Amino acid sequence: MAAKGRIEINEERCKGCTLCALACPQTIIEMATDRVNAKGYYPALLVDPDVKCTGCALCAVACPDVCITVYRQVPSKTRRAEAAV
Amino acid sequence: MPVELMKGNTALAEAAVRAGVEAFFGYPITPQTELLEHMSKRMPELGRAFVQAESEVASINMVYGAACTGTRVMTSSSSPGISLMQEGFSYIACSEVPCVVVDVMRGGPGLGNIQPSQSDYFQVTRSAGHGDYHAIVLAPSSVQEAVDLMGDAFDLADQYRHLVFVVADGLLGQMMEPAELPPMQPLRTERPDWALTGANGRDPNIITSLELSAPALEAVNDRLQAKLKVIRETEQRSTENMTKDARLVVVGYGTAGRIAETAVKQARREGMQVGLFRPITLWPFPEQRLSALTDHVEALLVVEMNAGQMVEDVKLAAGGQIPVEFYGRTGGVVPVPEEIYDAIVESYEKLA
Amino acid sequence: MTSAVMVEEKVVYERPESLADVATHYCPGCTHGIAHRIVAEVLDELGVRDRTIGVSPVGCAVLAYKYFNTDGAEAAHGRAPAMATGIKRVMPDHVVFTYQGDGDLAAIGIAEIIHAATRGENITTIFVNNAIYGMTGGQMAPTTLIGQETTSSPGGRSQTLTGFPVRMAELMAGITGSAYIARRSLHNVKEINTAKRAIKTAFLAQLNGLGFSMVELLSTCPTNWKVSPAEALAWVESDMVPYYPLGDYKVAEEVKPLMKRR
Structure with missing residues (x-):
């Protein structure tokens, strides 16, 4: 199974610079077109209907404003151990 | 302590050492150089900081840095060097960090000469840099008084978190006179709570002279002026x-x-x-x-x-x-x- | 047994503790924010946040002291290395770094940075080179490229009028007191990660008392270059990197083992 991930974008901190979208290998980050944040920027959005995000974190590394928190699904060692018993 | 025959510059330096100065940063300039020379020997042998900087501009900014950590720190110079330090004086005054500056004045304007002069009264008493402030300025007239005022200078600097000058002239700096030095003060071990010591178990301490908003900078000025008012009312000598x-x-x-x-x-x-x-x-x-x-x-x-x-x-x-x-x-x-x-x-x- | 479904979610990327949780004043796409973040990540990884003192410059990063979650001071223009010297000499067990732009470090403060290195001052400098004065609105910097248009070099920087852009990493590498001098870039993720490793080496050099360390970071200024953030990154790669080649310019013998260790 491919690693699955997701990101959370702090929309109020986002300045809409697009560098995260540029860095995303899955091209699943887009700038909002329907709303702006309190600073007047179009924030970045994760648009991932096919669950393609791998949690690679390249977007977060490229983000100049530390707006992105990255999560990745990893095998759960404890649960697997329990299941084995 | 026994009375010793001492040159004014050397006496100023040794008095600072005994007052517990922990760091000296300076640049050679006549007629104050003996002060720096004395420090170059004494400070390292006592395990304290001494740097001969690349310029007076660097010296005063090193002083500024060390002062931010709440240590007793000083520099010394003479008129043209004091001109170069004006930038640092202003930042130090606004940031409210304590330090002592010795100015052994010489003839000016310009490169002038190295003879004794009091031509920098305006320079040190008006603001000694850009912005609205006064430094505390002490003016000894003998080697003994210079020794006594060095200790007072550090105490005043700490008490008010302010810039204190001790101004002499080439004559006082160069002449030899008998004087009694004070005993060696122990170095302080405690740092004030505002000092930069690392944000360990507390929020970060910041020392800055920048306030971008006009009302905020006016508040800084009000606080500074209130302090100067107290000094003006209580410290006249x-x-x-x-x-x-x-x-x-x-x-x-x-x-x-x-x-x-x-x-x-x-x-x-x-x-x-x-x-x-x-x-x-x-x-x-x-x-x-x-x-x-x-x-x-x-x-x-x-x-x-x-x-x-x-x-x-x-x-x-x-x-x-x-x-x-x-x-x-x-x-x-x-x-x-x-x-x-x-x-x-x-x-x-x-x-x- | 189907252990494949037994998964849990793990945070793989979040704000480093050494970076304050506040919005910065930097323009959209400005790579100062990236430089701040990787410095903060290194401070976290080295576990030195609570004994670090940062010195901010005058220029776009003038408010850097608000962004690092460490003790900090704000220096006069160009004087950060002198101020850092004063701090380090009385706090030798603390980690002291300056964060400076190209106007601050390579113009008005070139004496202070060079002499900090000549003394082998045991501090670390993060030098952000974006080839322009950003804070004052896009004037020519000592690092502005020949032909680059700025508000004070209209029609492009002319070498006959203004000479040549200064290569600071090369200059600093020639100084005996320099322990580690490198130039990196922030124009893509790979380079950002490489830059972070260099910054870690620089701080490790300080922690081991080896002398002066500096990492020059090629950075962007979309606002004053008058291009989009994406175009700015492309310009770094196409125009800045050829003039300012990336690499390690000085690695003292004692620094080499530190590079292997990480």
């Missing part, structure tokens, strides 16, 4: 001789005050009712005491080794109540007692 029955009082500080004293004594011997008023703090200027003298004194004669700078403060203190005369020499020329005596006679003859 001066000394007087034979002023009780004086009709004419000679006003001079540092070397000029010392030479004037000889002339005043001569005038007394000649039967003239003359006294001496010697400011020890140039800022705050001892206006309270000088102003009180105008009750019975008929005129003031200001003697300076410049073209007339402190005379403006004397006139403010006199408040137009009595005439204020001036006698000065410039360019590193040190007046002899006889010429000040002649000026006294001239002023005295004008009295009603």
Whole structure:
């Protein structure tokens, strides 16, 4: 199974610079077109209907404003151990 | 402690060492270099910091850095070097970190010469840098007084978190006189709570002179001015001789005050009712005491080794109540007692 | 047994503790933010946040002291290395770094940075080179490229009028007191990660008392270059990197083992 991930974008901190979208290998980050944040920027959005995000974190590394928190699904060692018993 | 024969610059340095200075940053310039030389030996042997910097600009910014950590720190220089340090003075004053600066003044303007002068009175007493502030300025007139005031300078700097000058001139810096040094003070081990010591178990401490909003910067200025008001009201220092029955009082500080004293004594011997008023703090200027003298004194004669700078403060203190005369020499020329005596006679003859 | 479904979610990327949780004033796409973040990540990884003192410059990063979650001071223009010297000499067990732009470090403060290195001052400098004065609105910097248009080099920087852009990493590498001098870039993720490793080496050099360390970071200024953030990154790669080659310019013998260790 491919690693699955997701990101959370702090929309109020986002300045809409697009560098995260540029860095995303899955091209699943887009700038909002329907709303702006309190600073007047179009924030970045994760648009991932096919669950393609791998949690690679390249977007977060490229983000100049530390707006992105990255999560990745990893095998759960404890649960697997329990299941084995 | 035994009385020792010491050069003024060396005495200033050793007095600072004994007052617990933990770091010295400086740059060679005549006529203060012996101070730096003494520090280059003493500070490392005591395990304290000494750096001969690449310029006075760097020196004062090193002082600024060390002062941010709440350590006792100082530099020393002479007039052209003090000009270069003005940037740092301003940042230090706004950031409210304590430090001591020795200025062994020389003839100016420009490169001028290396002879004794008091031509930088305006420079040190007005603001010593851009912005609205005054530094505390102490002016000794003997090697012993220089030693005593160095200790006071560090205490005042710490008490008010402020920039304190000790101003001498080339004559005081270079001359040898007997003086008694104070005992060695132990170094402080505690750092003040505002100091940069690492944000360990507390929020970060920040030291800055930047306030982008006008109301916020005005608040900083209000706080600074309130502090300066307290200093102005409580820290004025001066000394007087034979002023009780004086009709004419000679006003001079540092070397000029010392030479004037000889002339005043001569005038007394000649039967003239003359006294001496010697400011020890140039800022705050001892206006309270000088102003009180105008009750019975008929005129003031200001003697300076410049073209007339402190005379403006004397006139403010006199408040137009009595005439204020001036006698000065410039360019590193040190007046002899006889010429000040002649000026006294001239002023005295004008009295009603 | 189907252990494949037994998964849990793990945070793989979040704000480093050494970076304050506040919005910065930097323009959209400005790579100052990236430089701040990787410095903060290194401080976290080295576990030195609570004994670090940062010195901010005058320029776009003038408010850097608000962004690092460490003690900090704000220096006069160009004087950060002198101020850092004063701090380090009385706090030798603390980690002291300056964060400076190209106007601050390579113009008005070139004496202070060079002499900090000549003394082998045990501090670390993060030098952000974006080839322009950003804060004052896009004037020519000492690092502005020949032909680059700025508000004070209209028509492009002319070498006959203004000479040549200064290569600071090369200059600093020639100084005996320099322990580690490198130039990196922030124009893509790979380079950002490489830059972070260099910054870690620089701080490790300081922690081991080896002398002066500096990492020059090629950075962007979309606002004053008058291009989009994406175009700015492309310009760094196409125009800046050829003039300012990336690499290690000085690695003292004692620093080499530190590079292997990480």
